[in-house]
Amino acid sequence: MKLKVGLLGGGSWGTTVASLTAKNSPTIIWARNQEIVDEINTHHTNTKYLPNAKLTHSLRACISIKETVEDADVIVMGVPSQSLREVLAEAKPHIRPWVPIINLAKGLEISTKMRMTEVIEELMPGHPIGVLTGPNLAKEIHFGKAAAAVIAMVDHSIAQSLQPVFSSGLFRVYTNDDVIGCELGGALKNIYAIATGMGDGSNAGDNTRAAIITRGLAELTRLGIAMGGKKSTFSGLAGMGDLVATCSSAKSRNHHVGFQLGRGKSLEQIISEMNEVAEGVKTTKVVMELAKHYKIDMPIAKEIYKVLYEGNNVNDAFKGLLKYETGSEKEPG
Ligand SMILES: NC(=O)C1=CN([C@@H]2O[C@H](COP(=O)(O)OP(=O)(O)OC[C@H]3O[C@@H](n4cnc5c(N)ncnc54)[C@H](O)[C@@H]3O)[C@@H](O)[C@H]2O)C=CC1
Numbered sequence: 001m002k003l004k005v006g007l008l009g010g011g012s013w014g015t016t017v018a019s020l021t022a023k024n025s026p027t028i029i030w031a032r033n034q035e036i037v038d039e040i041n042t043h044h045t046n047t048k049y050l051p052n053a054k055l056t057h058s059l060r061a062c063i064s065i066k067e068t069v070e071d072a073d074v075i076v077m078g079v080p081s082q083s084l085r086e087v088l089a090e091a092k093p094h095i096r097p098w099v100p101i102i103n104l105a106k107g108l109e110i111s112t113k114m115r116m117t118e119v120i121e122e123l124m125p126g127h128p129i130g131v132l133t134g135p136n137l138a139k140e141i142h143f144g145k146a147a148a149a150v151i152a153m154v155d156h157s158i159a160q161s162l163q164p165v166f167s168s169g170l171f172r173v174y175t176n177d178d179v180i181g182c183e184l185g186g187a188l189k190n191i192y193a194i195a196t197g198m199g200d201g202s203n204a205g206d207n208t209r210a211a212i213i214t215r216g217l218a219e220l221t222r223l224g225i226a227m228g229g230k231k232s233t234f235s236g237l238a239g240m241g242d243l244v245a246t247c248s249s250a251k252s253r254n255h256h257v258g259f260q261l262g263r264g265k266s267l268e269q270i271i272s273e274m275n276e277v278a279e280g281v282k283t284t285k286v287v288m289e290l291a292k293h294y295k296i297d298m299p300i301a302k303e304i305y306k307v308l309y310e311g312n313n314v315n316d317a318f319k320g321l322l323k324y325e326t327g328s329e330k331e332p333g
């Protein structure tokens with residue numbers, strides 16, 4: 001029997017994942033915009049978020065959250081982090097008991113500093129909860145480029161039962177039981193994508209980008225372990241994999257924000273010109289508080305924070321980093 005999927009969120013990644021699951025399982029995607037719902041149902045496209053992409057024909061879109069989730073065997077959350085709580089609360093009365101809920105968002109909730117699976121757990125106790133994450137730039141996956149992802153759930157057998165829902169020939173889904181590490185890998189790497197974007201936008205060079213990626217990995221691993229993630233996760237697809245893809249790609253929205261900052265544009269202007277979310281901007285704010293709480297040294301994230309929120313420019317950020325003491329490359333412990 002095929003599991004039925006109800007996916008909430010009609011942006012670029014929600015639509016991409018819905019198009020993937022529709023190849024394997026009956027899938028309904030909820031979007032809050034009627035024009036997008038009509039376009040998906042009539043033309044099998046979502047041109048606002050995925051120009052030139054053709055979606056799986058069997059994918060059905062719906063404007064009603066209730067209709068999207070009430071018969072679903074798996075719920076997938078595809079809205080940005082700051083909206084997840086509100087959207088899930090609306091869906092909650094219509095979700096059947098024990099149905100697994102899988103998060104796609106890569107961010108942290110500003111008001112509570114919670115991970116998305118923690119928000120889901122708070123709203124929906126008793127449901128199996130997981131995250132699908134990894135180096136997965138939506139705009140590549142639609143054009144038939146191979147990619148790999150991780151589905152992380154505490155219960156390995158449930159993760160295994162969901163693998164075939166998301167997998168296809170060119171989209172390889174591995175399992176992992178480290179939900180915390182996988183989720184943090186996806187959220188934290190966005191900060192370093194802003195950093196490498198800033199470097200690329202100001203012509204800093206390939207060596208600089210490699211240094212930021214490598215030291216960024218050390219930084220996010222330190223915080224990730226302090227928050228309960230496993231060290232090995234951060235060198236896997238959800239950690240290093242996603243960090244490398246996002247930090248090196250002009251298709252990344254976070255890299256784009258950094259790139260434009262590097263070119264001298266203001267954050268307000270950059271955000272006002274984008275119609276998609278760049279989670280790293282808000283995640284940087286939350287991570288500064290987490291770094292303080294867990295007493296973790298995060299020099300790159302700190303410089304990015306100062307550019308985003310304290311009026312520093314890209315030169316200030318690079319000067320700040322160069323002044324930072326170079327200790328041993330090895331992590332304590
Ligand atoms: N685009 C990508 O390549 C990938 C994105 N992600 C993550 O997936 C999450 C969603 O990102 P995208 O789909 O790319 O973003 P997007 O900016 O393309 O679309 C966001 C969608 O959420 C909807 N939305 C926002 N607030 C809402 C609310 N309060 N109620 C209902 N709908 C709301 C918007 O209307 C839009 O349809 C983000 O956390 C992102 O980091 C993860 C992997 C890849």
Ligand SMILES: O=C(CO)COP(=O)(O)O
Nearest residue numbers: 134135136137252253254
């Ligand atoms: O998470 C992503 C790729 O894995 C998408 O990154 P952006 O949100 O920066 O586009």
